Amino acid sequence: MTGFGKSEIAIDGRRMRVEIKTVNHRFLDINIRQPRFMMFLEEDARKFLKQSLSRGRVEVFINYSSERLDAKKVIADMPLLHAYLNAAREICAKTGVADDLTVSQLMRLPDAVTYEDENSDQDALRELLFTNLEAALRELSAAREKEGAQLKKDIDARLDMILSYVETIAGKEHVIVEEYKKKLQDRIEDILDGAEVDEQKLAQEVAFYADRCNITEELVRLKSHVKQMKASGEETTPQGRNMDFIVQELNREFNTIGSKTQDGEILKMVIAGKGEVEKIREQIQNIE
Template sequence: MVKSMTGFGRAISEEGTGRSFTIEIKTVNHRYFDLNVRMPRSLVSLENKVRQSIKNKVSRGKVDVFISQNLYGKEDAEINFNEKLSDNYVNCLQKIRDRYDVADNISVSLIARFPEVITLEKKEEDLEAVWQSLSQPLNNAVEALVNMREKEGTKLCEDIICKCRFINELVNEVEKRAPLVVEDYKQRLENRLQELLQNSSIDENRIAAEVAIFADKAAIDEEIVRLNSHIEQLKETLKKEEPIGRKLDFIIQEMNREANTICSKASDLETVNLVINIKNYIEKIREQTQNIE
């Protein structure tokens, strides 16, 4: 199935637990796979798992992932009181008071301000449990993203096939005119020679040889066959269940090459105009394929 590289997916984890996640994923077209993940620093160790989950479903495009976390009534740190250190501080203060006979203003707030009396210790996360909470909304967001990319990809596929039909029609017109170009050249050559030589006789063999040389140079049969072949390859590629964007780029490049060759060989204005229209449709298809995975 054809997939666009443009998409968006969002999911929120179920409530009722001590934490919840909100996940948003957006993608745009890019030559390669470029993944950027923004998540809380406390969960950075899970980034590789997040990346792998996305890479399993998305193979091309610029991907931005935003993960936010909310904690509900969950204590992720505890306060520790160092009794021994506090006793030492109080003893020292009392000695200073007695030695210098100063006012006794020892207070709880004073002691609490001394280093290491009260410390905050962050509890270690159970990363496996966190991943169990995170993986489901992540998968939901990725599925929403993929569904959107598939829907847009279907529209792109329909449009490209429609343009291929128009190109086929134009190529058929070019093919019909190919023999007429040689005949028209022969007639114009004879008329020109008649004007130059007037009453003198014309060497029919020389004219035939000249026409044969021109016909060989102006022959576009091979280019037409290859162009039709590329169109069929493009249609078949669109049916594949795999990333096809880069292959489509190559096919479009070859189609454009054949159209340019036909245009350079053609001396007939109507044929040139037909090829210009073909190139116009090829360019429109190329623009569409730039957004296909």
Template sequence: MIKSMTGFGRGSTDEEGGRFTVEIKTVNHRYFDLNIKMPKAFIALEDRMRKLIKQKVNRGKIDVFITQNNYEKQGVNAVLNEALADSYVQCLNKIKERYNIEEKLSVSLIAKFPEIIALKQEEEDLEILWEKLKDLLEEAVNTLVSMREKEGIKLQQNIFIKCDYIKSLLDKIEKRSPQVVIEYKQKLNNRLSELMQDYTVDENRLAMEIALFADKACLDEEIVRLNSHLIQVKDTLNLDEPVGRKLDFIVQEMNREANTIASKSNDLDIANYVLNIKNEIEKIREQIQNIE
């Protein structure tokens, strides 16, 4: 089943005193580009997160947002920096002695100095933290993958319709192609009759000219190849693996064959058919840019 590269997933839980949330969103990208924004406490778990996401997401620009809101600030303590406080007191006493200041030192004065009292949050056990995070991350990724699969089905159906339309246009070109040679022969005969009324036309020379035109205007090879590419697109879309890059290559080849048909044809009807084919190929190419 093909997957789109666009999706969103979310997992959250309410614990005693706080909320834990994981959000993940993806958009199309040529490679696997993962960016995780999280609290410092989770940095040691980043490698595990990447491996878990990589198991289910193969390509795209992936942004992960992890938040932890502690309503009661559990595990937060005030810590006294004793060495720094001692240093401040010594400096203040020296100032008093040097300038004969009678004022007494107060606790409130010392506590106002930077970093004398700091808030320190107790570190959580990494394994316990990972157990909380893993379940939520899996929930978010599974939701994301489900959304990508649903959009992938729509993309697949749309591309199938476009391939069928291109096939119908190719059938018209194949049917029209022999008629172009016949019409060229008639036009050439009529033109020569007008220009050479008193002269006999060399039938061998005329036959050679028509044969050269027929060979140059023959579209059989290009039509067969383009039909083959249409089958390859459908077969590839039915594979149960990432197919975006492969499809991108096939579509390039389809466009090349369409250009060759356009350059070899001298017929207005075929030129219009090719114009519509190229338009549909471009639409397919745009759709494929969002397939994993």
């Protein structure tokens, strides 16, 4: 399910911003983008996210800055500085030019000093990260719940439409056998060219066809699947995979009904029903 949540918190001069974005995906795929010095927290962050998320592609963006006086660390490359000094002395000895190097000039020489963020307080970083993650997840959850309510309303409406198609098909179920009997009788009369039709054999053929084209079980299962789908929509636990399975079964039942009859009205309802099932299938890709 798509959603977005963010949090920005500053504690003791350390500021962190966390953004969480989720999009549709069959499985749970978490991608965390963070400063290198926070890599030691990545596995714990994944475990924390998995407690709240079970499906979707999850993008986590972590930005960090510090206003503390000890936020920066200056590192002098002493071997390199000694090499610069030795080179300067050699120049002086060979050219007679006075050595005017100062400490400030030495520090400006290429690669003489480097600057690093001082982030050695791992406990402080951990507290800041998980406080932000918790707040961002709350905002994400609220956004996803709002979208979920809209999806549920749309899916329920489509399920009601499917039930109306099922009722229409059920009302035509008895017509299937009658239409077949009439077509079979007309065909036999044409072949026999006016001769008397063997009513017993005709009845046997119609009975055989009636058993083969019976769609009562499919109609019952369709109603049951719709009921299960609606019940899943009321659950508070992740139902995406369960709904995926129910949609497959709905489609299967409509296909079976379509294969058992040539009645135009029933086939029209089958096509319409499959259309609604496909729209539901697209929608539940957004559901965790």
